[in-house]
Amino acid sequence: CQFNTRSQSIPFKADGYRITKPLKEYTEKLLSYGLTLKAVAWLTGLDxxxxxxxxxxxxxxxxxxxxxxxxxxxxQAKYLAIDEFKLHDGHKYATAIIDWETGYILYLAHGKKKAVVFEFMDHVGDEWMSKVEAVACDMNSDFEEAFKGRYPKLDIV
Structure with missing residues (x-):
C-alpha cells in the first residue's frame, strides 16, 4: 500500500532538517568556531x-x-609536509598534506600509498606543483618516490 501524504509548508523550517533555520545557522556558527560535535550538540540540544x-x-x-x-x-604553498595516521583500531590509514608555513590542510585522503600523492599532484596540477620547493616527510619511501618520480627537482627533507 502506498500513501500519498503531504505536509504543510513551514517557512521557518531548515531544508532537510526538522529544526528551524535560525537553529541551523547557530549550529553552523558554533561549528565554524571549532567546537566539537559533542559540545555543539550539548549547547544546542540537538542529536x-x-x-x-x-x-x-x-x-x-x-x-x-x-x-x-x-x-x-x-x-600557493612553497613547502609541503605529508604524513599518514592510523584511523581507529584497524589497519586503515589516512594521509594528510599540509602547507608547512601556515599549517592549513591542503589534502586529506584514505590510504598511505603513492596513489594518494599522485591524486594530490593531479588535483593541484603541474603549474601549482612547479612552485613547491620542498616536501617534509617521514621515512615512508612511497611518498618520497612519488614526489621525486614526477618532480625530481623537489627537495625531500
Whole structure:
C-alpha cells in the first residue's frame, strides 16, 4: 500500500532538517568556531547525528564545487609536509598534506600509498606543483618516490 501524504509548508523550517533555520545557522556558527560535535550538540540540544549532518553539509559546501570535486588550494604553498595516521583500531590509514608555513590542510585522503600523492599532484596540477620547493616527510619511501618520480627537482627533507 502506498500513501500519498503531504505536509504543510513551514517557512521557518531548515531544508532537510526538522529544526528551524535560525537553529541551523547557530549550529553552523558554533561549528565554524571549532567546537566539537559533542559540545555543539550539548549547547544546542540537538542529536549528535543531526549536528554531524549539518557539519558535513557545511564542509562540503566550503571545500567542494559539486559535493564531490575538491576545490584547488587558494594559496600557493612553497613547502609541503605529508604524513599518514592510523584511523581507529584497524589497519586503515589516512594521509594528510599540509602547507608547512601556515599549517592549513591542503589534502586529506584514505590510504598511505603513492596513489594518494599522485591524486594530490593531479588535483593541484603541474603549474601549482612547479612552485613547491620542498616536501617534509617521514621515512615512508612511497611518498618520497612519488614526489621525486614526477618532480625530481623537489627537495625531500
Amino acid at each position: 549528535k547525528m543531526t549536528v554531524k549532518s549539518i557539519h558535513k553539509s557545511l564542509l562540503l559546501s566550503k571545500f567542494t564545487t559539486d559535493s564531490k570535486t575538491l576545490i584547488k588550494p587558494e594559496r
